Amino acid sequence: MNIRFLGTHNSESKDTNPACILIDHFLAIDAGGLVSSLSFSEQLAIKALLVTHHHFDHIKDIPMMGLTFHIHNSRIHIYSIKPVHDALAYIFEYPEKFYTNFLTHPQEKPTINFTEIKPLEPFIIKGYSILPVPMKHSVPSVGYQITSPSGKKLFYSGDTGKGLAESWQHISPDLLVVEVTAADGFLKFEKEASHLTPALLKEELISFKKIKGYLPNVITVHMFPQNPEKELIIRELNQIAVDLDTPIIPGIEGMQVTL
Numbered sequence: 001m002n003i004r005f006l007g008t009h010n011s012e013s014k015d016t017n018p019a020c021i022l023i024d025h026f027l028a029i030d031a032g033g034l035v036s037s038l039s040f041s042e043q044l045a046i047k048a049l050l051v052t053h054h055h056f057d058h059i060k061d062i063p064m065m066g067l068t069f070h071i072h073n074s075r076i077h078i079y080s081i082k083p084v085h086d087a088l089a090y091i092f093e094y095p096e097k098f099y100t101n102f103l104t105h106p107q108e109k110p111t112i113n114f115t116e117i118k119p120l121e122p123f124i125i126k127g128y129s130i131l132p133v134p135m136k137h138s139v140p141s142v143g144y145q146i147t148s149p150s151g152k153k154l155f156y157s158g159d160t161g162k163g164l165a166e167s168w169q170h171i172s173p174d175l176l177v178v179e180v181t182a183a184d185g186f187l188k189f190e191k192e193a194s195h196l197t198p199a200l201l202k203e204e205l206i207s208f209k210k211i212k213g214y215l216p217n218v219i220t221v222h223m224f225p226q227n228p229e230k231e232l233i234i235r236e237l238n239q240i241a242v243d244l245d246t247p248i249i250p251g252i253e254g255m256q257v258t259l
């Protein structure tokens, strides 16, 4: 399984994109960096897009991809929970035809084919098994475990706060891609906003090991890109990697990993 990190931060600039990964060139999770990171042919090669939740940084590229797919008479297959469908419908329609509604246009065969999924109900896309797992965020949200045809497993958390013991019960990844948004000094804010800091990640990884008996390799995404906070997060993550004796790598745009 080839995993390409297209967006690994929580904000956008010429060097950073919001959260977004691409698996084996055809399966994307979240839409924070699908347009600016990919050529048109790479965008059109995406056969399925899994979305974790409806916050704007995770859905923002969907309207522009809609136009590209529409121009090429192709379709995007999006899989997510109902609030994501409702948010897209709202964006497309508000206040009056904000943009072409690719959920319903063209009428005979809409450009976006949205499949509503339910947490903990697995499904298959091109031989890859997908398991949506409920996460702890400020709005309904699911992470996804992807199992490749060869049996390699990736879990992508999307945005989440603490308290993941229940979620860990359902997964057994070789690689955990998990959000860590801010440094520990922002603990209060992050608790309120349902995100993780390095200290909170450490608690969750200890909980994972207790439940599953091992620790997967970890790559973190969704962090603030500004210094000095970025340097602080990386320093705190390095310390946790030492404490837990497991690799924890802060993701950067353009990084590729093979499982």
Ligand SMILES: [Zn+2]
Pocket: 053, 055, 137, 159
């Ligand atoms: Zn969010």
Ligand SMILES: [Zn+2]
Pocket: 010, 019, 055, 057, 058, 159, 222
């Ligand atoms: Zn986010």
